[in-house]
Amino acid sequence: MIRKRPNDRSSNRQQRSSLWQKCTNLRALKQVHASMVVNGFNSNYSAIRELIFCSAMAISGTIDYAHQVFDHVSEPDNFLWNTMIRGSAQSQSPLNAVLLYTRMENRHARPDGFTFPFVLKACTKLSWVKMGMGIHGKVVRFGFESNTFVRNTLIYFHANCGDLRIASALFDDSAKRDVVPWSALTAGYARRGKLDVARRLFDEMPVKDLVSWNVMITGYAKQGEMESARKLLDEVPKRDVVTWNAMIAGYVLCGSNEQALQMFEEMRSLGEKPDEVTMLSLLSACADIGDLDVGQKIHTALLEMGSGDMSIILGNALIDMYSKCGNIEGALEVFRRMRDKDVSSWNSVIGGLAFHGHSEESVNLFKEMRRLKVRPNEITFVGVLVACSHAGKVEEGRGYFNLMRNVYRIEPNIKHYGCMVDLLGRAGILNEAFEFIEKMEIAPNAIVWRTLLGACRVHGNVELGRRANERLLEMRRDESGDFVLLSNIYASRGEWQGVEEVRKLMDDCGVKKEAGCSLVEADNSALMHFLFDSKPKSR
DNA sequence: CTTTACATCA
Numbered sequence: 001m002i003r004k005r006p007n008d009r010s011s012n013r014q015q016r017s018s019l020w021q022k023c024t025n026l027r028a029l030k031q032v033h034a035s036m037v038v039n040g041f042n043s044n045y046s047a048i049r050e051l052i053f054c055s056a057m058a059i060s061g062t063i064d065y066a067h068q069v070f071d072h073v074s075e076p077d078n079f080l081w082n083t084m085i086r087g088s089a090q091s092q093s094p095l096n097a098v099l100l101y102t103r104m105e106n107r108h109a110r111p112d113g114f115t116f117p118f119v120l121k122a123c124t125k126l127s128w129v130k131m132g133m134g135i136h137g138k139v140v141r142f143g144f145e146s147n148t149f150v151r152n153t154l155i156y157f158h159a160n161c162g163d164l165r166i167a168s169a170l171f172d173d174s175a176k177r178d179v180v181p182w183s184a185l186t187a188g189y190a191r192r193g194k195l196d197v198a199r200r201l202f203d204e205m206p207v208k209d210l211v212s213w214n215v216m217i218t219g220y221a222k223q224g225e226m227e228s229a230r231k232l233l234d235e236v237p238k239r240d241v242v243t244w245n246a247m248i249a250g251y252v253l254c255g256s257n258e259q260a261l262q263m264f265e266e267m268r269s270l271g272e273k274p275d276e277v278t279m280l281s282l283l284s285a286c287a288d289i290g291d292l293d294v295g296q297k298i299h300t301a302l303l304e305m306g307s308g309d310m311s312i313i314l315g316n317a318l319i320d321m322y323s324k325c326g327n328i329e330g331a332l333e334v335f336r337r338m339r340d341k342d343v344s345s346w347n348s349v350i351g352g353l354a355f356h357g358h359s360e361e362s363v364n365l366f367k368e369m370r371r372l373k374v375r376p377n378e379i380t381f382v383g384v385l386v387a388c389s390h391a392g393k394v395e396e397g398r399g400y401f402n403l404m405r406n407v408y409r410i411e412p413n414i415k416h417y418g419c420m421v422d423l424l425g426r427a428g429i430l431n432e433a434f435e436f437i438e439k440m441e442i443a444p445n446a447i448v449w450r451t452l453l454g455a456c457r458v459h460g461n462v463e464l465g466r467r468a469n470e471r472l473l474e475m476r477r478d479e480s481g482d483f484v485l486l487s488n489i490y491a492s493r494g495e496w497q498g499v500e501e502v503r504k505l506m507d508d509c510g511v512k513k514e515a516g517c518s519l520v521e522a523d524n525s526a527l528m529h530f531l532f533d534s535k536p537k538s539r
Numbered sequence: 540c541t542t543t544a545c546a547t548c549a
Contacts, residue, residue, distance in 0.1 A: 053540085057540085078540095079540065082540065082541085083540070086540075086541080092548095113541075114540060114541050115541095116541090117541045117542055118540090118541075120542095121541095121542090147541095148541095148542075149541045149542045150541085150542080151542085152541090152542040152543075153541080153542050153543095154542095155542090155543090156542070156543065159543095179543075180542055180543050181542080181543075182543080183543040183544075184542075184543045185543090186543085187543065187544070209543090210544085211543055211544050212543075212544085213544085214543090214544040214545075215543065215544055216544095217544085217545095218544055218545065219544095221545090240544095241545080242544050242545045243544085243545085244545085245544090245545035245546080246544070246545050247545090248545085249545060249546070250545095275545090276546080277545050277546045278545085278546090279546095279547095280545095280546050280547050281545080281546065281547090283547070284546090284547065284548095287547090312547095313546080313547055313548085314547075315547090316547050316548055317546090317547035317548075318547090319547095319548090320547065320548060321547090343548095344547080344548050344549075345548090347548070347549075348547090348548060348549095351548095351549095377549090378549090379548085379549050382549090532549090
């Protein structure tokens with residue numbers, strides 16, 4: 001009756017390590033943590049260490065939990081700092097890695113040879129050149145310039161988003177110019193659109209490994225040069241799942257979704273097993289072409305493949321696929337079965353329901369989300385406002401708009417304003433819609449005016465319609481012209497990243513390159529497109 | 540505990 005006192009430490013340790021193995025989701029992790037607290041292991045440093053390592057590194061999407069635990073550790077050692085920085089760097093918000101690094105320095109913990117590769121990775125992911133330069137300075141100050149790992153990561157950073165000349169110089173001066181920095185440099189040139197230099201580096205590489213081949217194939221694929229990628233794929237001495245994934249992602253990226261699926265078939269016929277990344281690309285392709293059949297097959301395959309729970313990222317991709325294919329029940333089903341969800345999961349399903357006109361359910365889910373204390377973000381509110389707009393719930397929509405500002409302190413962006421104009425416009429409250437645009441704290445875009453114009457037409461308000469049309473035409477003359485000009489300047493200088501940025505800017509502003517005619521469709525499909533399709537697919 | 544390759548949504 002009084003047996004099983006925790007006096008045998010080794011057996012407990014044994015128990016723990018097998019326990020960590022079973023931690024594959026957040027719930028299990030929390031359970032282990034709870035039992036740790038109950039058994040008094042909370043003060044046991046090695047247990048905390050494992051807990052943080054699991055949530056920061058091993059289980060994807062649980063980094064927030066790692067932060068919570070980490071914040072209660074009074075004297076974290078370098079391993080803990082490094083694990084947190086590393087986990088944050090590979091998470092969706094790499095900014096935290098940089099913040100942690102700053103905190104680390106402020107607390108007078110000395111960064112080491114592990115710290116710098118992780119924080120530099122974060123700077124690269126963020127394309128935060130200034131910060132990366134600053135970290136480079138720290139590397140010099142703390143004397144880690146000749147550390148091979150640090151040096152290679154510096155090359156990686158400068159090659160991908162910093163100064164290519166610095167990257168090349170670092171590489172040229174390196175004592176060890178092995179395949180890793182060589183591939184990093186190659187990848188950088190490829191990513192910057194300098195495929196010819198990349199190819200020359202690739203050809204000159206004395207030793208090539210699987211990764212260097214994948215670098216070159218990815219380089220072509222990312223620039224849409226799928227013929228060259230395909231050619232290399234046929235020459236490559238050995239392929240792995242990444243090789244195939246790069247090809248599939250490349251086809252998806254340039255909109256050749258059928259080719260992507262074909263590649264998948266080829267991959268399988270040659271006996272290569274697809275992984276999560278493969279499935280993510282394919283789901284994106286299915287969502288794009290609206291291929292529900294293939295999407296469902298992938299879903300089934302995933303259920304057969306997966307040992308435990310669906311990862312958050314895969315669940316979100318499935319929800320998105322079902323939603324974009326018009327199968328909202330499928331989306332809901334996946335959502336309900338997901339054990340761990342994040343804001344994106346909620347956003348996808350709330351937005352999907354709203355888009356398909358299930359306003360009531362959309363708003364109900366939003367309420368449920370709030371009950372469960374999941375913090376909505378600005379994307380959540382786009383979905384909710386669309387739902388209100390479709391249902392004609394003007395007062396409720398206004399309420400949520402205010403809730404967003406006053407309770408969640410989210411500044412409305414152009415999409416929220418678009419929703420509000422649509423909401424008021426549909427309800428025929430045109431004067432207020434017009435005033436609303438005039439009072440906006442940010443510049444309205446063409447989509448907003450076009451939405452109002454459409455509403456004026458539906459409600460037969462000629463006077464307001466004329467004024468909206470004036471603004472619209474003004475805007476098109478000014479902005480479209482400027483954007484095209486700017487884009488051409490970039491293009492003439494070979495700065496393709498600039499061209500891409502301008503294109504994104506044009507998308508965000510709702511300006512189209514085609515010369516304007518003032519005709520507006522009776523429905524608001526242009527607005528919906530603006531609100532929900534963020535992917536600027538290259539044609 | 541490091542470094543190079545593939546990745547959903549917005």
